[in-house]
Amino acid sequence: MITWPMFADQFYNEKLLVDVLKIGVSVGSKVNELWLSIGEHEVVRREEIAKGVEILMGSGEESMEMRITAKKLGDAAKRSIMEGGDSYNNLIQLIDELKSVKIARELEKN
Template identity: 40%
Template structure:
């Protein structure tokens, strides 16, 4: 797969990053516009379709306002094998490698989840007087 077209929901953005894929972004509402800014302007791994009208500000509209030509332009840009497209694919691949390294044994996400589990286990094994009291005793 060369790229992924996404509405920029957080799950699809994370899946694309983890897969090392560049994205064509076509947000519909709310936080998807902020996620698009992350993908396009911060990570530089996405090409916006260019949603127009009230929808671009996160206001619910009758529909997303983008033309067939807007989509065609964005797909052509993300699939371009020129300097810009190659750089975008390289950044996406690098993010994918970093994401995979984070979840393997000893990676940063692996360690953080292990620390969270350890913390919860320690808290569960510690006697908490508030838990052992009756609700009427806690007033």
């Protein structure tokens, strides 16, 4: 993923993708801007964007590692939402909890 943070939590998201997960390439701002200064950004040159695209879409070792990591993360996310996966189970638990709260409130009314 090519990242181009502008403000707020986008810089943290960029750090996660580029530095932690290593599936991103930074081309945008390097400094977190205040809401009041949006539109006064330093220009990102087309050469920087082209370099980011070349790194991401190229056939080099770095590009291949990013694709492999992204594929692994995608597969893990798919497993998580399948029946028996962590996200699936957490959603079922939430639904069960909400049902029990509703039943408890109905019993309190009676």
